[in-house]
Amino acid sequence: xxxxxxxxxxxxxxxxxxxxxxxxxxxxxxxxxxxxxxxxxxxxxxxxxxxxxxxxxxxxxxxxxxxxxxxxxxxxxxxxxxxxxxxxxxxxxxxxxxxxxxxxxxxxxxxxxxxxxxxxxxxxxxxxxxxxxxxxxxxxxxxxxxxxxxxxxxxxxxxxxxxxxxxxxxxxxxxxxxxxxxxxxxxxxxxxxxxxxxxxxxxxxxxxxxxxxxxxxxxxxxxxxxxxxxxxxxxxxxxxxxxxxxxxxxxxxxxxxxxxxxxxxxxxxxxxxxxxxxxxxxxxxxxxxxxxxxxxxxxxxxxxxxxxxxxxxxxxxxxxxxxxxxxxxxxxxxxxxxxxxxxxxxxxxxxxxxxxxxxxxxxxxxxxxxxxxxxxxxxxxxxxxxxxxxxxxxxxxxxxxxxxxxxxxxxxxxxxxxxxxxxxxxxxxxxxxxxxxxx
Numbered sequence: 001x002x003x004x005x006x007x008x009x010x011x012x013x014x015x016x017x018x019x020x021x022x023x024x025x026x027x028x029x030x031x032x033x034x035x036x037x038x039x040x041x042x043x044x045x046x047x048x049x050x051x052x053x054x055x056x057x058x059x060x061x062x063x064x065x066x067x068x069x070x071x072x073x074x075x076x077x078x079x080x081x082x083x084x085x086x087x088x089x090x091x092x093x094x095x096x097x098x099x100x101x102x103x104x105x106x107x108x109x110x111x112x113x114x115x116x117x118x119x120x121x122x123x124x125x126x127x128x129x130x131x132x133x134x135x136x137x138x139x140x141x142x143x144x145x146x147x148x149x150x151x152x153x154x155x156x157x158x159x160x161x162x163x164x165x166x167x168x169x170x171x172x173x174x175x176x177x178x179x180x181x182x183x184x185x186x187x188x189x190x191x192x193x194x195x196x197x198x199x200x201x202x203x204x205x206x207x208x209x210x211x212x213x214x215x216x217x218x219x220x221x222x223x224x225x226x227x228x229x230x231x232x233x234x235x236x237x238x239x240x241x242x243x244x245x246x247x248x249x250x251x252x253x254x255x256x257x258x259x260x261x262x263x264x265x266x267x268x269x270x271x272x273x274x275x276x277x278x279x280x281x282x283x284x285x286x287x288x289x290x291x292x293x294x295x296x297x298x299x300x301x302x303x304x305x306x307x308x309x310x311x312x313x314x315x316x317x318x319x320x321x322x323x324x325x326x327x328x329x330x331x332x333x334x335x336x337x338x339x340x341x342x343x344x345x346x347x348x349x350x351x352x353x354x355x356x357x358x359x360x361x362x363x364x365x366x367x368x369x370x371x372x373x374x375x376x377x378x379x380x381x382x383x384x385x386x387x388x389x390x391x392x393x394x395x396x397x398x399x400x401x402x403x404x405x406x407x408x409x410x411x412x413x414x415x416x417x418x419x420x421x422x423x424x425x426x427x428x429x430x431x432x433x434x435x436x437x438x439x
Contacts, residue, residue: 003079005120006070006073006106010046018162021058026064027065049156088266088269092273108135111142120150126201126204150169171197172199215267217251219258221235236255236433256334257386260336307381313348315379317380318367318386319377385416388415407426411429
């Protein structure tokens, strides 16, 4: 089948590359000349493990191409996927659908034959109906259907998530559209991966509900972690005990400095706003949003205590600034709250992150960047583990402590133990929801 993918951001590029690996003829479209030139040169504008290799393979096979020309991409396409950004709209918390509706109108004007217009972007309930109206108005004679196909890709594991999904959700209005979507996902049908076909509204809601639930699990364990610190419990043991319950599961029960990224912050805000607009408040989600911000502020207070009440004149090494490992994405990362607070308090902040520098240089002005954690921590008063990159899980802690001025560690991802920190020569250790020490 021929597929046009509008948008070469994270979702669009990963989806387009993976669809081409299914054997489909995929053309990825973008208005950003710089991106298209990079992609045509074989360079990936985002960091996602394995994506460069898979992209090169399918370009070489002739199944994948990139263009600025929407007309060329849509010509003869069986389906056109909209995978553009839906950022939180300033002021009201709504998802901004400007790019989605603009894409829908452009598709309508460019299409000549029957096509399924598929929304891959995360959009509020009712958006696909709006897309249908926009297309029909822009081209009343066009034969088309709309479909909702939300993505469930984890950054850092997106290719596996696409190729071996927990489920694929497809929202349609007609059997004809359902058949096109079935043909597109045929490789997954043949391998018995769950494909859930629903109405448009249910497909839209599934995406928001799933992300809000996961954000709630993260926020819940972060609140439990704070309580563990007060009562002397170990949140890692608590998480393990909870996760062994099959009704709960062990995923998303790792305490830390709060959730971030491209999905959870904007999707929880959008869901809360949808509830308010329909006079059915999602009070739990509204609380999750508030508590997640409180968690980040609590991390700042924790670091302040480790610096004896003041950041002024302190040298602080921050290891990891992306919102999670195996990505270069810094959208709503805890570092964007915590690092500016350090700098604003007068700290000299030194940063090390395997992939965060490209985005971080303009998002975190005033820090110095280092290629390895030991140089970042040299002569530091405090080292802060903020992202749990594998590169930070087996450090030579004695070497790090010996090179520091203050020998204090804030392990905000619970990578190490208090015993390991003490044996390495650290004099102060604090983590999330576990006992620390201060010699």
